[in-house]
Amino acid sequence: MEALRVRWGVLGCSAIAERRALPALHQIDGSVVAGFASRSTATAERFAAEHGGTAMSYQQLVESPDVDAVYLSLPNSLHFEWAKRALQAGKHVLCEKPMTVSAEQTGELVALAAERELVLRENFAFLHHPQHEVVRELVERGRLGRLRTFSSAFGVPPPRAGDIRYDPALGAGCLLDVGVYPIRAAQLMLGEGLTVAGATLRVDSGTGVDVAGHALLVSENGVFADLEFGFQHSYRSRYALWGDAAHLSLERAFTPPAEHRPQLRLDEQDHAEEFTLDASHQFRDSLASFAAAVRDGRRAEIERSWLRGARETARLVEAVQQTAVRVKQRGAIPS
Template sequence: MSAADSATAPVRIGVLGAASVAWRRMLPALAAAAGVEITALASRELARATRFTDRFGGVPVRGYAELLARPDVDAVYLALPNGLHHRWAAAALRAGKHVLGEKPLTTEAAATADLLRLAGQRNLVLRENFTPAHHPMHGVVRDLLAAGRLGALRHLTGSFCFPPLPGGDVRYRADLGGGALLDAGVYPLRLAQLLLGDEDRLEVSGAVLRIDPASGVDVSGSALLATRSGVIVTAEFGFEHSYASRYQLWGAAARLAVDRAFTPPPEHRPVLRIDEQDHTEELVLAAADQYACTATAFAVAVRAARSGAPATAPDAAATLRTAELVDEIRATARRITVPGSG
């Protein structure tokens, strides 16, 4: 394929896994993205794969290895349980496929580093599907911080919690990388990195994890972190709460709050509320589809790499640091057995 053809040819996507997030969020975005074609979807159950391809197109495939062997797949969207991410992302990269992997990219930092190294060696695009990074509202918040609108930043609190899941949900499976830290906790952790920048390195000071003895996974928790410049960060997460998806930045001059922050619907118009001593201001932003933005950005990166551009992810360091923070939280956390369980 010539460089000109590489820049315009559709990115042919194969999907590994028939997960709920794929059905609800990413496959509608990928199917609608310009220059993207869903060519195959693999599941352990052919009937399940067929249900997806009936809606989004492509060929249903039984088995993940079979999909990776297909010549009509340029890139893979990985929507498997967390504990399977490293194995199948590595297999996809070795098969010459670009990879968009659901977050968390893997369940531990060493495995994440391995995938980043593997992608770099082959000049393949590897992206962790952290969709909030593609929503413009967080760029507006960064600009307000940089302009001094809040004064010197003192504290950032991020919360992503939701009610208990059905008992058979994969997120209660310890052997498949379940638990609230990996499923929900990575959102406020990565958000803090996104807003504060990796140059002001976040470090873990302490954490608490509530453990369900029946499943062995953490069902909620909180982590206390700080940057080297002294900004305090609190991350709250779990699936035993009423719903919350928000963050707050508290500075010397003002406080900024954002609700529906991590998974806003495409039609949602974010509201940034800024509270000062004697004044409150609300900035209403334009709606944006972070899933569509993510799909488009991945396709653009793949086409660029096919044309010979370096495929190194601009957020590779942040992806690895998130995984390191998860490892640090696990290593330092006080574990509390959930009362009334087991």
């Protein structure tokens, strides 16, 4: 049975690691936490005392013979360096989104993982929720007719002053934090080959950090993707698909609680229908899927799909950054 275990190293003792990843890991059969690394030794020691494993430095963790896979939740600007070091050390890597802060860096990691036959995934947990497969099936069955528009929004209240998401040196900004979700959802529903037709970003005039944005993408067959995101909003997490026969909408699309039963609404000309779906623990399922790929052996076709998805997301993010008209707002970041 020992050979079936996956020994995790947690690189970055972040809030998401503490609130989401570690509780999920403890629920996955065959997964054990072997070590923690943090910029603060005291924090790593506290995590180890509470969850098991050993406190280590970053380099010790990626080189440890007791670690098979690394869960990486460092600040965005550090993802590339430490994912690369982990892959070079022969570790599988589950990296919190965004994988890196540039398309070039993501491409380098993708090539390295493919060359070394290691599992490398970007942790978009929402992709593991079965609600999206139900949506895809309804579209494929023709319930919406010919698809014309995909729209999505992900907005959250402003982080507190001093949050790392406001620090340009750490890969800050709403595009990399919440904007990547609607972009990844557009890829899921519309496929590869999306192009950025236009974008705008609202930025803090002092730091240049983007706090809100809007992008228009177009698929290869002419479907529009209208995407909104930001840090200046009440919470909203949704997408909708609009065809020439019906409109389908889904709320709480990206971060539903594990106990939440999704509600899909389908509106036709003279008829409305609602579907109540099963609840799902998407974060646990994301980590379990990754652990299974590590434990049972990577299936090349599946892992190539994950690598293509990460590379495509990075390409589109960079295209939004390059295309965007920037609107400056004084005092956009809380003081």
